[in-house]
Amino acid sequence: MNPTVWSVIKSEWIKFRTVRSTLIGFLALVVLTLGIGGLVALAIKSHINDHGGEGRAAFDPTSDSLVGLFFAQFAVGSIGALMMTSEYATASIRTTLSAVPKRVRVIVAKCVVLFASFLVVGEATVLVAFTIGQAIFKGAGLSTTLGAPGVLRSVLLAGLYLALLGLFGFSLGLIVRTTAASIIIYAAVMLIIPIITNFLPSAWQNVLNQFLPSNLGQSMMSPLGTAHSFSAWVATVILTAYVAALVALGTVLFVRRDA
Amino acid sequence: MLKIDHLSKRYDDTLAINDLDFEVKPGVVTGFLGPNGSGKSTTMRIIMGLDRATSGSATINGQRYQDLRTPLREVGALLDAKAVNPKRSARNHLRALAASNNIPFRRVDEVLEFVGIASVADKKIGGFSLGMSQRLGIAGALLGDPQILLFDEPVNGLDPEGIRWIRDFFRSLAKEGRTVFVSSHLMSEMAVSADEIIVIGRGHFITSGSVDELTKSATGSVLVRSADTPALVRALNDASALETLNDGAIAVSGLSAEAIGEIALAQGIALHELTPQRASLEEVFMELTSDAVEYGQHRGVEQ
Numbered sequence: 336m337n338p339t340v341w342s343v344i345k346s347e348w349i350k351f352r353t354v355r356s357t358l359i360g361f362l363a364l365v366v367l368t369l370g371i372g373g374l375v376a377l378a379i380k381s382h383i384n385d386h387g388g389e390g391r392a393a394f395d396p397t398s399d400s401l402v403g404l405f406f407a408q409f410a411v412g413s414i415g416a417l418m419m420t421s422e423y424a425t426a427s428i429r430t431t432l433s434a435v436p437k438r439v440r441v442i443v444a445k446c447v448v449l450f451a452s453f454l455v456v457g458e459a460t461v462l463v464a465f466t467i468g469q470a471i472f473k474g475a476g477l478s479t480t481l482g483a484p485g486v487l488r489s490v491l492l493a494g495l496y497l498a499l500l501g502l503f504g505f506s507l508g509l510i511v512r513t514t515a516a517s518i519i520i521y522a523a524v525m526l527i528i529p530i531i532t533n534f535l536p537s538a539w540q541n542v543l544n545q546f547l548p549s550n551l552g553q554s555m556m557s558p559l560g561t562a563h564s565f566s567a568w569v570a571t572v573i574l575t576a577y578v579a580a581l582v583a584l585g586t587v588l589f590v591r592r593d594a
Numbered sequence: 595m596l597k598i599d600h601l602s603k604r605y606d607d608t609l610a611i612n613d614l615d616f617e618v619k620p621g622v623v624t625g626f627l628g629p630n631g632s633g634k635s636t637t638m639r640i641i642m643g644l645d646r647a648t649s650g651s652a653t654i655n656g657q658r659y660q661d662l663r664t665p666l667r668e669v670g671a672l673l674d675a676k677a678v679n680p681k682r683s684a685r686n687h688l689r690a691l692a693a694s695n696n697i698p699f700r701r702v703d704e705v706l707e708f709v710g711i712a713s714v715a716d717k718k719i720g721g722f723s724l725g726m727s728q729r730l731g732i733a734g735a736l737l738g739d740p741q742i743l744l745f746d747e748p749v750n751g752l753d754p755e756g757i758r759w760i761r762d763f764f765r766s767l768a769k770e771g772r773t774v775f776v777s778s779h780l781m782s783e784m785a786v787s788a789d790e791i792i793v794i795g796r797g798h799f800i801t802s803g804s805v806d807e808l809t810k811s812a813t814g815s816v817l818v819r820s821a822d823t824p825a826l827v828r829a830l831n832d833a834s835a836l837e838t839l840n841d842g843a844i845a846v847s848g849l850s851a852e853a854i855g856e857i858a859l860a861q862g863i864a865l866h867e868l869t870p871q872r873a874s875l876e877e878v879f880m881e882l883t884s885d886a887v888e889y890g891q892h893r894g895v896e897q
Binding site for chain 2: 339342343345346347349350353354355356421422425426427428429430432433434435436437593594
């Protein structure tokens with residue numbers, strides 16, 4: 336690798352790990368994934384035989400052990416956005432760009448640091464969440480293993496989903512430059528748009544919903560696939576394309592704008 | 595060598611900098627002087643590649659800042675002491691800067707020691723006073739041991755001891771042969787800390803020169819007191835502009851003290867006082883920039 340890019344990555348890594356908000360964000364990610372994931376798994380287990388067992392039809396031991404991710408994704412998006420917006424809020428972007436005037440390098444370095452740390456922490460967290468979930472389901476004879484078809488893939492793609500969302504938050508921070516606006520847009524996309532599409536005719540819903548990031552995530556982490564959604568790999572490609580397009584747009588703006 | 599080449603910067607409909615063109619030489623402290631809002635900071639930001647020039651260029655040894663391989667080793671700058679993340683410690687802030695330009699961490703400890711904040715190196719920057727933040731900014735500027743140093747309003751917020759320290763520091767940097775470019779809106783500060791001065795107003799170049807040249811170029815008057823003021827007024831009237839002051843003295847412009855003394859001798863008029871009034875740099879500055887102050891007060895407001 337180009338030695339200069341490598342030194343910028345080292346610099347961004349020092350910056351990333353030396354503010355407490357990073358640690359708090361990762362802590363939130365782990366606690367929400369494991370805590371809420373565990374609680375939801377317990378609830379599913381105790382209700383699975385209600386109403387003559389109709390819950391069993393929709394039950395999937397893999398994705399149902401990873402439900403905590405849909406809460407943790409807000410922590411991930413916030414850390415991603417803050418990586419950029421904190422630089423604008425404190426004006427430290429000027430110091431950063433004085434040290435590294437080649438702006439694309441700054442973006443590359445920030446993306447590498449963010450993506451790598453989310454991937455490592457994300458994968459570790461989902462593996463633990465999966466293990467806890469299976470331990471809970473085992474009592475009801477419902478558990479699965481990483482060796483079952485599609486399960487390992489789903490668990491690994493769940494970690495990737497988190498890392499991609501981190502970059503999604505980052506790209507919003509890069510484009511809008513304030514923390515509040517980034518988090519509002521992020522929450523709108525992840526939370527509010529899915530509610531709005533619920534009011535659409537179901538034919539439209541079936542087409543549109545599968546393109547929403549949260550549904551793509553659901554597709555990525557379910558081993559067997561569900562109706563009206565993309566396969567895990569197609570969903571991964573689509574989400575990656577979204578993120579790449581947004582980071583590219585943000586980079587173009589970043590290079591053009593006065594700091 | 596820092597070279598500003600026909601530099602202009604337009605923000606929407608305001609021309610913040612209009613065709614600035616000058617060079618900053620090594621070995622001296624060069625003051626960059628102008629009222630607030632005259633374009634000093636914009637110029638500095640363009641030099642650092644933070645803002646884009648609308649036309650013209652700013653180059654460091656012939657290269658644009660953006661093209662420098664390890665910029666911190668060539669240019670050190672303190673533009674805004676508060677442009678740091680307050681939640682990071684001073685040491686970590688400097689380490690991140692050092693890492694980006696392949697500067698060894700031991701240099702971080704050296705500069706912390708040099709600016710006198712080693713004892714608070716592991717404290718969060720957010721708790722620093724402005725003076726300590728300025729010192730941290732200077733530490734950052736020195737990190738790569740650069741030949742060119744830029745400081746934007748460095749004495750703002752410093753206590754007298756800090757101001758003296760920073761003046762001596764600029765002198766010593768210049769003495770080592772470095773290029774030191776310091777902006778200020780205070781002529782009095784530049785008069786004591788700079789060797790060369792570049793004056794701008796409303797984005798325009800106004801004048802440049804050494805501190806001495808600038809004061810000399812100003813038209814000073816001569817204060818004269820005589821036993822026979824009416825005779826002296828008659829004698830001088832042809833040659834110069836006179837102003838009679840309240841206490842009977844007259845202020846003569848347009849003649850040197852020597853000339854006045856000789857005219858008085860020729861006319862047999864005894865002089866009691868003959869004092870050249872050297873214009874202060876502050877006055878020179880006010881005179882030079884009075885047309886160029888962006889938010890200047892209107893003169894002669896109706897009573």
